[in-house]
Amino acid sequence: MGKNRARVMLLPGDGVGPEVTAEVEAVLRQIADRGHWELSVVEGLIGGASIDRYGLPVTDATLASCRTADAVFKGPVGGPKWDHLRGEQRCEAGLLRLRKELDAFANLRPTAVRPSLASVSPLRPERLAEGVDLLIVRELTGCAYFGQPKGRFGDRAVDTMAYTVDEVRRLARVGFELARSRKRRVTSVDKANVLESSRLWRDVVTEVAAEYPDVQLEHQLVDSCAMLLISRPSLFDVIITGNLFGDILSDEAGVLVGSLGMLPSASLGSPGTPGLYEPVHGAAPDIAGQGKANPVGSLLSLALLLRYSLDHPDEAARLEAAIGSVLDDGIRTMDVAGSGDHVVSTAAFGQEVRRRLA
Ligand SMILES: NC(=O)c1ccc[n+]([C@@H]2O[C@H](COP(=O)([O-])OP(=O)(O)OC[C@H]3O[C@@H](n4cnc5c(N)ncnc54)[C@H](O)[C@@H]3O)[C@@H](O)[C@H]2O)c1
Structure with a gap:
């Protein structure tokens, strides 16, 4: 009620x-x-x-x-x-x-392409034929945007990409909960082949997934996700990812609908x-x-x-x-x-x- x-x-x-x-x-x-x-x-x-x-x-x-x-x-x-x-x-x-x-x-950014609007999308119609309805859940308060140290130190500039277990866990739970009211598929996006913060991200997401046996989890590297978002956007249901990757991927996904004016967002605490x-x-x-x-x-x-x-x-x-x-x-x-x-x-x-x- x-x-x-x-x-x-x-x-x-x-x-x-x-x-x-x-x-x-x-x-x-x-x-x-x-x-x-x-x-x-x-x-x-x-x-x-x-x-x-x-x-x-x-x-x-x-x-x-x-x-x-x-x-x-x-x-x-x-x-x-x-x-x-x-x-x-x-x-x-x-x-x-x-x-x-x-x-x-x-930060929640749903992107759905209505068949009647497929002609407005820059993608070829056949790429949209299977239907696009995805939701990016981006972590909004951590990562390289806020991690310390941060600043100019002589001739170096530093941004620190950092995540704690708690930060990843609470974000992952939001994604899994939302997946339950959708197609029950979560794609967790990171760069675990090179970044330590991503390896922690992957470990914690895998742990959280055990609380949601009814939701299917897949891990994906951010570079391959960037390609698939354009080449096979219908593969995705809920994408969970960190602040920096989410910033870039959500704008990329937004292009699919053809106009910035179509896209909503929610930021939840x-x-x-x-x-x-x-x-x-x-x-x-x-x-x-x-x-x-x-x-x-x-x-x-x-x-x-x-x-x-x-x-x-x-x-x-x-x-x-x-x-x-x-x-x-x-x-x-x-x-x-x-x-x-x-x-x-x-x-x-x-x-x-x-x-x-x-
Ligand atoms: N969240 C925010 O408050 C936010 C986000 C982005 C940009 N900005 C600010 O807005 C100002 C303009 O930025 P910009 O030009 O880079 O981006 P913009 O999104 O304002 O505009 C980009 C293009 O999209 C068109 N567009 C945007 N919204 C539209 C709508 N609802 N319907 C139809 N067409 C629409 C615009 O006419 C323009 O051609 C800047 O001062 C920027 O800092 C604010």
Whole structure:
């Protein structure tokens, strides 16, 4: 039984962020109204919008409000206006602080190619014929991005690739749990032929796999995984991997769907902490304010929010089906429109999704 009382924090961000967040809010309110939930939506600033108002990419008050929410939805941040800023003043610093504050250690990036959208993918149709529906679970708080020592030492620069048993174990459990609601296949990706941290990763994942005898585990080296993601993407169900490899592989997988605007993400921490949900795309300053942004990545992120933070898997599935049916009927934003499709604005796409949900 899902939550029927929820507090959701919305951080629209910059560029196309407010446009896509408006659609997320409208759909969320519609679902809450229909289910008679007590929904409280709180809006906050992040990125350039927060810099303009407070001189900081995120304030302590906003972070505190996020910590006490059930879930946080965030639009993209950044843009040319703030590009000259450095260090802690940069828009990205606000995003990193937010992720750290929520201790969001598992980043989920689902990638599915709908048959009706296969022509938008850069891959040849025969490579997509077997269907692509994969989920990358990337560790988000460790690896070379955070390991110590780190820095410039004379004429050397050092990044330390480090993992602890606990860090790998908690990430692996998230992957195996998620695999149980999918095709029950986990591919663990590492570079165990050369890296000690990868050998530890492989040992711990193998140990965790014993807790999930119903899930099939395969280990794969990151270089071969990078090739297979493009040549045989249908082989994959759940991929679990470290921060650096996951960063690269998830962008590679994202290319399969044909537009950045289509991709959702969730960043989850320990049970009881609010999840952070955001589209994968950036602030897209080139199309901001023109009603051209594809809201699908944001709306699919809302579906993840409903599933993982508000415990409403049925509503999540209904929303995913509604988005899918709009796309299948050829009602699309410009970035994914083919010949014969009906090109609509961000708001019109959102409205069509709500019409079908009603
Ligand atoms: N998570 C984030 O907040 C995040 C992620 C990436 C980039 N950024 C920031 O966004 C700004 C622009 O970055 P960029 O241009 O490298 O990447 P971008 O994702 O903003 O844009 C890349 C291209 O994809 C298009 N695009 C992006 N989202 C789209 C959507 N929803 N619908 C249709 N088309 C879409 C854009 O028009 C552009 O042509 C920079 O300041 C960057 O730092 C933020």
